[in-house]
Amino acid sequence: MADLVSHPDEVRVVSRRFGMGATNLDRYLELDGYKAVQKALAMEPDAIVNEVKNSGLRGRGGAGFSTGMKWSFVPKQSAKPKYVLCNGDESEPGTCKDRLIFEHDPHAVIEGVMIGALAVGARSGYIYIRGEYRYLSVIMQKAIRDAYARGFIGKNIFGSGRDIDIYWHGGAGAYEVGEESALMESLEGKRGIPRIRPPFPAVVGLWGGPTVINNAETLANVPHIILGGGDWYAKLGTPKNGGTRLFCLSGNIAKPGVYELPMGYNLKKMIYEVGGGIPNARTLKAVVPGGSSCPCLTAEEIDVAMDFDSVQKAGSMLGSGGVVIVDDEQCIVKFALRTMKFYQHESCGWCIPCREGTDWLKKTLIRFHAGGGVKKDIDNMQYLSENMLGRTFCPLGDAAAMPMIAFVKKFRKEFEDHLEGMPCPFKKEGAAEPVLA
Amino acid sequence: MVPHYPTKRSALVPTLLYAQDEIGFLSDQVIAELASRLDLTELEVRNVISYYSMLTVEPRGKFVVQVCTNISCMVRGAEEILHHCAKRLGIGHKQTTADGLFTLEEVECIGACSWAPAVQVNYDFHENLTTEKIDSILDEYKKKAMQ
Numbered sequence: 276m277a278d279l280v281s282h283p284d285e286v287r288v289v290s291r292r293f294g295m296g297a298t299n300l301d302r303y304l305e306l307d308g309y310k311a312v313q314k315a316l317a318m319e320p321d322a323i324v325n326e327v328k329n330s331g332l333r334g335r336g337g338a339g340f341s342t343g344m345k346w347s348f349v350p351k352q353s354a355k356p357k358y359v360l361c362n363g364d365e366s367e368p369g370t371c372k373d374r375l376i377f378e379h380d381p382h383a384v385i386e387g388v389m390i391g392a393l394a395v396g397a398r399s400g401y402i403y404i405r406g407e408y409r410y411l412s413v414i415m416q417k418a419i420r421d422a423y424a425r426g427f428i429g430k431n432i433f434g435s436g437r438d439i440d441i442y443w444h445g446g447a448g449a450y451e452v453g454e455e456s457a458l459m460e461s462l463e464g465k466r467g468i469p470r471i472r473p474p475f476p477a478v479v480g481l482w483g484g485p486t487v488i489n490n491a492e493t494l495a496n497v498p499h500i501i502l503g504g505g506d507w508y509a510k511l512g513t514p515k516n517g518g519t520r521l522f523c524l525s526g527n528i529a530k531p532g533v534y535e536l537p538m539g540y541n542l543k544k545m546i547y548e549v550g551g552g553i554p555n556a557r558t559l560k561a562v563v564p565g566g567s568s569c570p571c572l573t574a575e576e577i578d579v580a581m582d583f584d585s586v587q588k589a590g591s592m593l594g595s596g597g598v599v600i601v602d603d604e605q606c607i608v609k610f611a612l613r614t615m616k617f618y619q620h621e622s623c624g625w626c627i628p629c630r631e632g633t634d635w636l637k638k639t640l641i642r643f644h645a646g647g648g649v650k651k652d653i654d655n656m657q658y659l660s661e662n663m664l665g666r667t668f669c670p671l672g673d674a675a676a677m678p679m680i681a682f683v684k685k686f687r688k689e690f691e692d693h694l695e696g697m698p699c700p701f702k703k704e705g706a707a708e709p710v711l712a
Numbered sequence: 713m714v715p716h717y718p719t720k721r722s723a724l725v726p727t728l729l730y731a732q733d734e735i736g737f738l739s740d741q742v743i744a745e746l747a748s749r750l751d752l753t754e755l756e757v758r759n760v761i762s763y764y765s766m767l768t769v770e771p772r773g774k775f776v777v778q779v780c781t782n783i784s785c786m787v788r789g790a791e792e793i794l795h796h797c798a799k800r801l802g803i804g805h806k807q808t809t810a811d812g813l814f815t816l817e818e819v820e821c822i823g824a825c826s827w828a829p830a831v832q833v834n835y836d837f838h839e840n841l842t843t844e845k846i847d848s849i850l851d852e853y854k855k856k857a858m859q
Contacts, residue, residue, distance in 0.1 A: 567821075
């Protein structure tokens, strides 16, 4: 459904089967499908974990934690069943990559979950897909059914004597559920509020059993790593940042789309060469490099390698790969307001700094953008955000505070331009007012 | 769905959504029925419903027009799309047209960022929108309802 794009600089690993009809199981098999899991069946669990560790694969959901390391935390012996949980609750504004994986290559996700299960000794895997992606759930359910029908999943897979069951599970609209512990709560049929850690999911997770939780893109990379080898995968990227990444270019860019580029690809090149630059003869104002929770970079800060460590060094985060480009016609105060409105709406209300903080930031920004701001508001917004940092059970509070601090620090002048009595300097004649439902 | 999980309760969220898709909203009757089938209290079920943005206990129109206005869509004109829909349908956020055909909703990111601005009508994505495009899309749905 969603249009595919391409660029000569792309290195196709996780997207190599996009547009090739791989939702069909026979076609998937022609394209090396289910070879990796058969190879993994002949490997010791520790060897699988080591291969993934060596690949330098890091979590594609946003945190960027080493996948192999995560798997190694699961205890070998456990009285309770172990689980692999695929996080497909993609909802970070700016991010639309897992959608393409589910749409074009659902079996790769299944295979990734299976290999994860073999590595940690689980016999059940769950693939959680956000509720809005109903058409993808249909695709995934068919893929699971087809794989069961061939005996690829279920009892005695590929005659190995091993049993692995894979299930699909659908959400019903909640950003917060993308956080790993809230995801487990949701799968258990509850409100998606985060759990206190420790214990970590690797020890006490789904229904009390040790659980590995990985993003859909992370898991879809695993079969390629097993087939091609960890060393091959690691070399595609930069040191400690193995492989490639699906970057979702969106916003004020000439050629928006999801591009698979090597880790460490230069952001400036990504915007001007891959994405075709800023359209309508406008210039670049800011970039949100990894989804709405990442602090924005100014036009002067974009000469940066897009891997986890380099973007962090530049004061932001690689996050979920959602690169949102903002041109000079946009108002940063309004952009901040829309971002805070999102976090206020999605805060589960469990931790007070997040619940109250996002609400106050939104309220202040509404008043501020409408021309009712006072100078003190600017510092207050920063102070308030700084006091949310690190004071919540899950990262949602930080996800709101970090971009807010960057907006104020990097675009203070724009906030000052909105001060008392001044209308928004970016408002166009007759343009629609911001909608704040 | 229950056999997929070690606890019955796990089937709650997807089951609620399926039930809602069937009858349009989560009525008292549906809530009572699901509670008894999953060994939960009605309060426990309502607690879960109130958490998820897609679940609703209010009847809605046949077609729920969900306009994303989050950042990627906003910078590509989502507010114009939302205002256009509101004007054309004569309703505001979370309101339903008198003929019961359309409900309008401003929603958070629907995962169509690279194809913005985007709208979801029930479960169908409509992307790279302009006001002209959304006009013909709404016409199509109206025609569909007439058939």
